[in-house]
Amino acid sequence: MASDVLSFLLADAIVTLGYHNVSVLSNPANIVVALTVPLAASIALAVTHAWDPRILGCGVEEFRRVGYAYVLVIAVMAVLGYAAGMTGGHSWVFGALPLAAALSVLGRYALRRWVHRRRRSGAYLRSVVVAGELDSVLELIRRTRGAAYAGWEIEAVCLADLAPGRRLPLAIEDVPVVGTERDVVGIVALHGYDAVAIVPSSQWSPQRTQQLAWDLEGTGADLLIAPAMMDIVGPRLHISPVASMPLLQLSAPRFTGPAWIAKTVMDRVLAIALLVAAAPILFAIGCAVRLTSPGPALYKQMRVGRGGIQFGMLKFRSMVRDADKRLADLTRANEGAGVLFKIRDDPRVTRVGRFLRRFSLDELPQLVNVVSGQMSLVGPRPPLASEVEQYDDGVRRRLFVKPGLTGLWQVSGRSDLSWEESVRMDLRYVENWSMALDFMILWKTAGAVIRADGAY
Template sequence: MPKATTADQAELRATRLPVESLPERDVRAKRPPMLSFLLRWATLRRAARVLSLLALDLASIVGAIFTALALKALVRGGFDAEVSWQQAKDYTPFAFLVASLLFARSGLYAERAVRPGLTRIVASLFQTTVVALLFAVVNGESFSSYYIFYGTLFFAVAYVSTARFVYEYATGAILRAAGYQRRAVLVGTGEQIEAVAHALQASGGHSPVQVVGFVSQTFRPDNGLRSLGGLEDIGAIVEANKVDEVIIADPAFPQQTAVELVDTCHQRGVVVRIAPSTMEILIHRAEFVPGQSVPLFELKPPVFDGIDFALKRTFDVAVSSVLLLVFSPLLAASALAVRLTSRGPVLYRSWRPGIGGVPFACLKFRTMYQDADERQADLEASNEATGALFKMRRDPRITRVGRLLRRFSVDELPQLMNVLRGDMSLVGPRPLPQRDFDRLEDWHKKRYLVLPGITGLWQVSGRSDLDFDDLVRLDFLYLERWSVFLDLTILVKTVPAVFTRRGAF
């Protein structure tokens, strides 16, 4: 496509945006009475949102304390609903006060588009438990056990997260039925505009984003995005298109231009957001290096060691032991089904590179016929995955029972023994077969700095629907943002991802 001249661009703006003569107005200025009245309705909506969420949290915390007390009384054989209820009412005011303040600090009462999810809920409830425990100890309270604290924490996580999930689902359905969408304009100078637009359109989310177009003078994507003009017209563009937010989708966006863009948008009450680059993700773990004439920050490799490794390993051993016990009937039934329906061993030992690229025997229930490895080369032309992966929706090597086990990821459960042996972690980058590992590019191999996992961000973020490079970037994001709460969140989100079989084959 020939490059447009300055005159062509001016003519395009004149015909497409006949609003350049609109007077600029600053939303921070004093508003006329009618506008103030309408904004009061917006304030009422915000108040309704906060009050409804507070009510849900209060009911959930009361229910959690009551359930913990009732269960303890039931186990001891002295259950009395009235006594448990009275004790719950005594404990609730302090617990709810601390929890609501921590929830507010974590943004859990913010607007829908930016309200965080399970990770922040678990973190805030854990902090509430610690504060309540310290308060009780300082005040000389004595307990025969600390069950009331960890028992309440368990039920609070279950009740609060469930209540908020239902709230998000119900209000999201109402908004979708009403046709609500956040109208956004992408701003940038490079091809990342196209990638961000695709991600926004594919993700959906609680508050869907409608990309009305892009603003760039140097880039013309071919995926149907509408060019709205140049950066100098951004004020008229957001007003003419009733834009809710402007998203900067370019890691190399000029700083001075960004400052002017933000000020122009804020004057019109438009939110400005940034799609993060790799550098902005990395900077979260940068450590200051003192004693230099120029401030320097060191980016250390994301390896779990010291306290982090001990914490993650303790979490892995404890949870995998419990899961092996809980799933033991399912494991026995699956082993019997594999044994009775096809020849070969019950367990398949797939040798895969682990941490540092050192191979280990990754255990799975055998889901294929015995000659599956020998037939691999004949099926390469039918590969449906991108990058280094090999995937087929109708792989002829899979047995009938194997297909059922794979559908609900039951074939992966023996890897809990890999976790106990220290070869794997519950959460981490998925270990790839040697065939896939040999096809990796050098930058992909950063994912082998840590123990591979049974589940990870791959499994809860689209699974096989994502391109391989996107999957690797999810691994990088996990490495940079790791916490026990993130591991717990991924484990919880794995359950619905498995049962909905999103992207799995």
Template sequence: MRVGTGESAVVLLGAVPRRSSSIWTRAYLRLLLYGDTVCALLACVCVLGVRLLAGVFIPWAEFLLGFGLVIAWPITLMMGGAYRQRANGEGTEEFKAVFNGGVGLMAAVAIMAYATQTAIARSFVMAMLPLALLATLYYRYKMRKRLHRRRAVGEYMRQVIAVGHRESVLDLVVQFRRQPYHGMRVVGACLPEHAMDLDPDPDLDGIPVLGSFGDVASVVEREQADAVAVLACPELDGAALRRLAWSLETSRTDLFVAPALLDVSGPRISIRPVAGMPLLHVEHPEFDGTKQLVKTVFDRLVAGAALLLLALPLLAIALVIRLTSQGPALFYQTRVGKGGKDFRVVKFRTMVVDAERLKDTLLGANELDGVLFKIRNDPRITRVGAFLRKYSLDELPQLLNVLRGEMSLVGPRPPLPEEVAAYGIDVRRRLVVKPGMTGLWQVSGRSDLTWEESVRLDLRYVENWSLILDLQILWKTWSVVTRGEGAY
């Protein structure tokens, strides 16, 4: 459920926003508008310039058509939703909107050219518009990275009032602080009445408690907040949420509601009206069938190609390991795969030979909670091993496990048998899919994550996996690994 009008049509038409965050939103959307137009203009000039250099005569009608398409380009993207506020900054919605808008304009021009038997539009359909689409997608990608950098230092943030129980609010605060690219900052909280009575001045990790559930509208008005995030709680039923939405209409404040069913999103969720009531329909994830077959074929083809391309670098790494420390270059360890089946994972050795024996003497120095064992400056790691771990080069031999079908390129982290023995019922859910060389845990903090955060990310992947999600994670893994963040 979402209430609010932070949509592009209102912003671009010059509506005056109430809150200061809408000022940078308008400026950001204007930059997108200008940049998209420039991309189309450059594509038009490039195509026309190449034709002129080739000695092709270009009639005035074709010049007019080209610059007409430049004007139509941002309009088409707007119609496709590329300037909606909620589409920019994260997720694939923005890129889908740009792609759909660009392809739609290509199709419209092609159909018009065919219907009128006009030949002058072919160069634009075959060259200009595809070039404009590629340039626009690249521009949007760079703008998104710029926005994320600004948000990482506290700029371009939306002020949020969190409504819910203490634990839920604290969890939301931690997640927003860990992932500032979402552009959300909790500036206040509203707790249930009984929580206020028990502790009139509770500590929510620096977030002030500004009222109870009945004070949300007045708190938003007083704090000039941009959004309200309602977390799952029994006190706020359908009628209470409806009244809250009504109270926020006049201030045009966005309302976000977290469903009780966590970690399920995307195409698995749809709202269907049944007997006059909007019911949330949740489809079951697909762990077998065509989608799994496609994923398996994709994994093995990519793993095989990567092994061929990286054969010489892999041999060089193995040679360096053998020359700098005693012991074999490869390290084999029993891990638990899909369905709880054991397999031997292969990695480059990054520790001394008797590392497993020394582990018992270092249990007291464990820096992670839960069942994981990690030490930031582990004395068992060799100098070459530290470098390999920083850039995840020690994981490359796992391509053999992927080729054998024991692992996937993307999936939950492959656990040790002793870790699985300590799993609860919920955590065992991560064993219904193959473990992966990378995953949401890899692109969201790696070893800097707590045990609970690592489990949450793995379960989120299990519930929402798709080939598109795998491709997104693989793309993000490259940037995370090259920066060497969170690895030890």
């Protein structure tokens, strides 16, 4: 809150005293507008729940709400100013507020990075006891360990009741098993855990879940219930009460409408701008490829795009000219995950190609594919036709959107990901797409490219 308040106060001061001069305050109307901007911004952030502790420091929902708050306040103040016939407040409405939005986002991002670093070192963690069946518990433990920034520390496990004659394991992934689901309340009361997470289990009936919620009252522990579909988050999920029963409503993903049009426009405008800005680099890379190995500078490979339509994806050639013919000889050395073919030290890669791959420079020609509408700046990894032939119905959902120049897979490890993790990342993007998620991925891509994590 302090960061946001400082942001719009600073933006207001810059416009009032920097863009104008002190004499502008001689007009009472200007004073009203200058004082209204911080107040209106505060109200908008409060109305959109941008200060809700549950969304702070994790996911894109926080930035989506901040963006919505500033769009709302700019629109409202612009309409009110027009209705009141005020012509002197444009610099505050269309100058101070957008500047305040940018400062708010940067401030929150800096705070988020700081909190994430502290959480990775063991601070600001929420102690959790998880209850449910073994497979679901194991999945949650592995996911939370791979996302330390979320602030969860699963300290104990209560498993579902076992059949007669079977014994509980001592631990799951080094997390001690302290009892069964029937022991949850007593264990929380004894050890003072911050939260109880219930994962899918056949033994958690609505009555038992309600009773657990009542029994936890007064312990200070929150009750978290994980739905069966754990990769659907954000605006697609709603709680819809029916006959006093809360139901989790899952809206169908939408790949049409104003937001999708805005994504398409953003893709092409940014791709054109990047092509123009990077023209000297593209020329230099092309010359380096041609001068260091025989063959063309560009390589076109058929990939599968949205709806299963094939297109020619462009790349700078990073391998020797007859690389495709030598593929069969390297099948046994495949280190790729699932249907992917990858070799960390592929002998077909040229010296220049290895450098290009390390920093993803070989992907730059795909900006042409983005401009032509075959690809998007952000999306799932563009697959080969041979890979698509091995897809099941779930993985085919990747083809609901255009493939991307970058994506969640790019900022989460690239070639170091397992096949299952790669699929999960792409499907998570398809299921939860939003403009805020696109901006977050584009922001993180720069760091992933510089670090060269998983690039080979």
